Amino acid sequence: MVAKLGGSVITDKTKNSSYRSDVTSALAEEIASSDESVVVVHGGGSFGHPLAKQYGLSADGPLQASTGVSQTRGAMYELNSLVCKTMGESRLSPYPFAPFDAVAASGPVPTSKWLRGLLKAGLTPVTFGDVTLQKGGFKVLSGDMIILELARILKPDRCVFALDVDGVYEESSRMIIPELTPSKIRRMHLPRGTDATGGIALKLDVAARAAALGTTVCFVSGYRRNEFSKALRGLDFYGTIVRA
Numbered sequence: 001m002v003a004k005l006g007g008s009v010i011t012d013k014t015k016n017s018s019y020r021s022d023v024t025s026a027l028a029e030e031i032a033s034s035d036e037s038v039v040v041v042h043g044g045g046s047f048g049h050p051l052a053k054q055y056g057l058s059a060d061g062p063l064q065a066s067t068g069v070s071q072t073r074g075a076m077y078e079l080n081s082l083v084c085k086t087m088g089e090s091r092l093s094p095y096p097f098a099p100f101d102a103v104a105a106s107g108p109v110p111t112s113k114w115l116r117g118l119l120k121a122g123l124t125p126v127t128f129g130d131v132t133l134q135k136g137g138f139k140v141l142s143g144d145m146i147i148l149e150l151a152r153i154l155k156p157d158r159c160v161f162a163l164d165v166d167g168v169y170e171e172s173s174r175m176i177i178p179e180l181t182p183s184k185i186r187r188m189h190l191p192r193g194t195d196a197t198g199g200i201a202l203k204l205d206v207a208a209r210a211a212a213l214g215t216t217v218c219f220v221s222g223y224r225r226n227e228f229s230k231a232l233r234g235l236d237f238y239g240t241i242v243r244a
């Protein structure tokens with residue numbers, strides 16, 4: 001199983017560098033008690049996004065090296081260490097890894113073997129959105145894109161996105177949409193959002209592509225630990241389910 005702990009949930013996006021240890025702790029406890037093998041990815045929230053924005057780092061435009069690269073990356077490591085500390089206090093044994101691209105560069109088979117080995121040892125691999133060196137310069141590699149890579153590599157039954165809202169909603173009515181398909185997603189008109197990585201539009205694009213690979217994608221509130229737990233276990237939950 002793969003779970004994305006949204007930066008919108010584990011931090012307060014309205015206040016720079018504000019970590020929500022209580023929320024993260026509740027989600028980590030649910031991961032621990034689910035008895036599922038879970039690879040965890042977390043977003044940047046108010047640690048990564050404000051710096052990335054300030055220095056003009058984004059998912060599309062490559063940027064040459066600058067203090068912004070190291071500062072943004074530093075903020076992500078800072079948040080990651082807070083998340084791992086909370087996980088360790090919540091009956092999990094986190095195994096943080098970065099940069100994801102270096103691992104992925106060794107090819108999909110070794111990466112999946114390596115991750116499965118960690119899971120088998122009872123560890124919880126944890127990674128996060130990052131600033132990576134790609135052709136032409138530095139780009140933001142969003143946690144959402146990492147989820148898609150993990151779906152490709154691990155082919156998990158389910159991917160669970162914990163968000164600060166109850167699921168994917170209809171833009172006009174704000175009603176939660178219980179079920180979506182990749183083709184329904186392609187017909188939606190979505191805001192690109194204000195963060196460094198494309199907001200809900202990118203998230204749903206990832207969901208559509210992961211669902212097309214055979215993974216069921218769940219969008220659930222990270223504030224409702226019971227619903228998060230049900231989604232993680234493959235039970236009916238309140239939120240949005242995306243299936244091909």
Ligand SMILES: Nc1ncnc2c1ncn2[C@@H]1O[C@H](COP(=O)(O)OP(=O)(O)OP(=O)(O)O)[C@@H](O)[C@H]1O
Binds near residue numbers: 006
């Ligand atoms: N149709 C929609 N359905 C669900 N959420 C939406 C929709 N349109 C916009 N949003 C917004 O998208 C936000 C979630 O995306 P956002 O990128 O901010 O969070 P995140 O991915 O959890 O954070 P991070 O990028 O730091 O990991 C929600 O707070 C919600 O307000």
Ligand SMILES: [Mg+2]
Binds near residue numbers: 043195198
């Ligand atoms: Mg996001």
